[in-house]
Amino acid sequence: MSPPAVTVERPHAYVPEPKSAKTLSAPSEAAYKWDTFTFDHIRESTVSRAMTKRYFADLDKYAESDVVIIGAGSCGLSTAYVVAKSRPDLKIAIIEAGVAPGGGAWLGGQLFSAMVMRKPAQSFLNEIGVPYEEEDTYVVVKHAALFTSTLLSKVLLFPNVKLFNATAVEDLITRVDPATGELRIAGVVTNWTLVSMHHDDQSCMDPNTINAPVVISTTGHDGPFGAFSVKRLVSMTAIEKLGGMRGLDMKSAEDAIVKGTREIVPGLIVGGMELSEVDGANRMGPTFAAMAYSGIKAAETALQVFDE
Numbered sequence: 018m019s020p021p022a023v024t025v026e027r028p029h030a031y032v033p034e035p036k037s038a039k040t041l042s043a044p045s046e047a048a049y050k051w052d053t054f055t056f057d058h059i060r061e062s063t064v065s066r067a068m069t070k071r072y073f074a075d076l077d078k079y080a081e082s083d084v085v086i087i088g089a090g091s092c093g094l095s096t097a098y099v100v101a102k103s104r105p106d107l108k109i110a111i112i113e114a115g116v117a118p119g120g121g122a123w124l125g126g127q128l129f130s131a132m133v134m135r136k137p138a139q140s141f142l143n144e145i146g147v148p149y150e151e152e153d154t155y156v157v158v159k160h161a162a163l164f165t166s167t168l169l170s171k172v173l174l175f176p177n178v179k180l181f182n183a184t185a186v187e188d189l190i191t192r193v194d195p196a197t198g199e200l201r202i203a204g205v206v207t208n209w210t211l212v213s214m215h216h217d218d219q220s221c222m223d224p225n226t227i228n229a230p231v232v233i234s235t236t237g238h239d240g241p242f243g244a245f246s247v248k249r250l251v252s253m254t255a256i257e258k259l260g261g262m263r264g265l266d267m268k269s270a271e272d273a274i275v276k277g278t279r280e281i282v283p284g285l286i287v288g289g290m291e292l293s294e295v296d297g298a299n300r301m302g303p304t305f306a307a308m309a310y311s312g313i314k315a316a317e318t319a320l321q322v323f324d325e
């Protein structure tokens with residue numbers, strides 16, 4: 018005799034019955050009634066509208082942002098966390114060229130998992146709730162992805178933050194003061210990353226824009242996309258030349274990057290490894306405390322603009 022038909026209540030979220038202590042054996046004891054299990058009805062256009070309605074509402078809302086952060090690596094995400102937490106009234110747009118944010122912080126170094134941060138970086142890890150092993154002058158997060166995913170999730174939970182990933186900044190919005198001739202950065206020029214990568218082999222594909230009084234660039238050291246803003250400052254002759262990142266000197270590099278984080282030209286703050294390209298600072302290799310603390314300093318520098 019077949020079991021009685023199960024009328025599956027249609028709860029908004031399917032809550033499985035608590036699994037019994039014993040291992041699930043026969044389907045009738047399973048937590049799910051798989052033979053009658055079904056998701057709620059959907060139509061493809063509903064999904065499309067659910068995504069696009071929200072995305073285009075965000076594009077409209079963040080077309081005028083208070084702070085734009087270029088690059089969602091460890092420095093950019095740390096910056097975003099501090100700005101968003103300190104000033105929930107500010108609109109923060111993060112522009113990340115990769116589909117996956119996080120930059121180089123998914124591994125500790127040479128594909129090894131653990132991430133080393135020199136003290137006092139543990140206080141930032143405590144702030145965002147990342148556990149670590151304590152050594153004498155440094156701490157170790159068991160997997161770099163634990164740091165980056167935790168920080169990323171905290172940043173994305175802020176209601177005043179929008180991450181535009183798979184989106185590249187391909188230029189800077191500039192203004193020149195007619196009285197002084199001083200150049201100021203006033204926002205960013207964006208395009209889908211895949212478009213940015215193919216301007217040379219396609220007809221013109223014009224970009225989008227985001228206006229903002231403060232832009233914080235943390236695009237990493239030189240590379241296919243790296244050091245974007247500082248290279249653009251040179252090509253627009255806003256700064257004379259780049260110092261170029263120097264050889265690895267772990268001890269001096271991290272202090273230099275944190276202390277050097279600053280507004281390079283009015284409206285543009287540079288932090289993280291992008292800064293090493295400006296100042297000719299050393300690289301530090303597989304230690305990440307400076308990325309977090311450069312982000313904290315970049316955030317505090319930006320917040321001063323709004324405190325004035």
Ligand code: 48N
Pocket residue numbers: 087088089090091092093112113114115118119120121122184185186187235236237238242243244245265288289290291300301302303304305308
């Ligand atoms: O992780 P990165 O590259 O940059 P930082 O500064 O946040 O962290 C650097 C760190 O990972 C190291 O390099 C470590 C400490 N090693 C140092 C060493 O000595 O080797 O993140 C930059 C992000 C990336 O996600 C890029 O995709 C993104 O910026 N990006 C851009 N996003 C939008 N528009 C662009 N034009 C752009 N350029 C880079």
